[in-house]
Amino acid sequence: MARMAGRRILFAVPVLLVVTFGVFAVADASPFDPVKAYAGTAGLTSSQANLDQLRANLGVDQPLVTRWWNWITAALTGDLGDSGVMRQPVADVITERLGWSTLLAATAFLIAIVLGGGLGVLAARKQGGWLDRCAGSAAYTLEAAPAFWLGLLAMWFFALKLGVLPAGGLTDTDSDVITFGQVASHLVLPACVLGITQLPWFFLYVRQGVADALEEDPVRGARARGTSERTVLFGHALRSGMLPALTLVGSRVPELITGALLVETVFSWPGIAAATVQAATSVDFPLLAALTVLATAAVLVGNLLSDLLYGIADPRVGFDG
Numbered sequence: 001m002a003r004m005a006g007r008r009i010l011f012a013v014p015v016l017l018v019v020t021f022g023v024f025a026v027a028d029a030s031p032f033d034p035v036k037a038y039a040g041t042a043g044l045t046s047s048q049a050n051l052d053q054l055r056a057n058l059g060v061d062q063p064l065v066t067r068w069w070n071w072i073t074a075a076l077t078g079d080l081g082d083s084g085v086m087r088q089p090v091a092d093v094i095t096e097r098l099g100w101s102t103l104l105a106a107t108a109f110l111i112a113i114v115l116g117g118g119l120g121v122l123a124a125r126k127q128g129g130w131l132d133r134c135a136g137s138a139a140y141t142l143e144a145a146p147a148f149w150l151g152l153l154a155m156w157f158f159a160l161k162l163g164v165l166p167a168g169g170l171t172d173t174d175s176d177v178i179t180f181g182q183v184a185s186h187l188v189l190p191a192c193v194l195g196i197t198q199l200p201w202f203f204l205y206v207r208q209g210v211a212d213a214l215e216e217d218p219v220r221g222a223r224a225r226g227t228s229e230r231t232v233l234f235g236h237a238l239r240s241g242m243l244p245a246l247t248l249v250g251s252r253v254p255e256l257i258t259g260a261l262l263v264e265t266v267f268s269w270p271g272i273a274a275a276t277v278q279a280a281t282s283v284d285f286p287l288l289a290a291l292t293v294l295a296t297a298a299v300l301v302g303n304l305l306s307d308l309l310y311g312i313a314d315p316r317v318g319f320d321g
Contacts, residue, residue: 111195120206
């Protein structure tokens with residue numbers, strides 16, 4: 001396990017280097033001027049000399065490779081540069097928002113795994129039954145439903161129509177203190193919406209995996225020995241049926257990140273999404289580069305985690321790959 005993790009970490013280094021260089025290359029080819037974006041309306045009346053001085057202060061007057069290499073070497077020391085749109089260090093921007101995004105994504109992932117896995121097991125137990133047909137139809141429908149549309153629908157129904165849950169934000173508008181109760185109540189809608197967007201995949205994978213496992217000889221033998229149906233289902237079939245679903249842990253990370261950006265924007269959740277949108281619209285290259293590296297690292301970690309979980313659940317696979 002340690003050797004495989006070490007190989008993956010070594011492989012991640014050139015991947016991150018290529019990704020960061022790609023961000024700077026795209027930024028260099030972009031028609032947007034980061035200096036004018038940084039200066040805002042003041043740049044409309046500034047002289048060319050002032051704009052050139054600002055360009056030198058921001059370091060965007062240097063060649064592409066130089067700017068990229070300076071950013072890499074500074075990032076290794078913890079200095080990710082300064083965000084022009086946020087007017088603060090990039091590291092502070094990420095630190096302030098990463099925890100809230102992680103809370104949202106982790107809660108949503110837990111909802112998707114528990115509900116999707118549970119429904120998949122129950123549907124596989126009686127294939128063709130009413131639960132199997134209803135859950136399967138809902139899963140295929142939700143696969144095609146955009147996350148922002150589900151978010152707006154949930155906000156309209158639960159917040160505006162019923163008034164049982166807050167429509168967005170982290171705390172109530174009349175509160176200046178962040179409390180556990182307020183955060184929990186404001187987390188329900190965005191976490192459930194994000195979790196529902198991931199639920200169909202876990203449901204379909206677990207359903208098919210458990211259905212196939214129920215037809216295997218060891219499971220039939222357990223039933224022939226008089227083993228209870230509960231033990232057969234959860235003690236034998238579920239373990240084999242969950243193996244394909246473990247590969248989803250890594251493969252769903254990119255879509256989870258994309259969905260989180262949309263859901264955070266819809267519900268005004270103070271996570272990475274707001275910073276990403278502002279960085280993109282304001283051409284904030286240092287912040288964009290750091291967020292891109294963060295997203296790439298999350299995907300690599302997710303893939304590593306899925307391989308480790310699969311190897312632990314099925315020792316026959318091993319960790320040589």
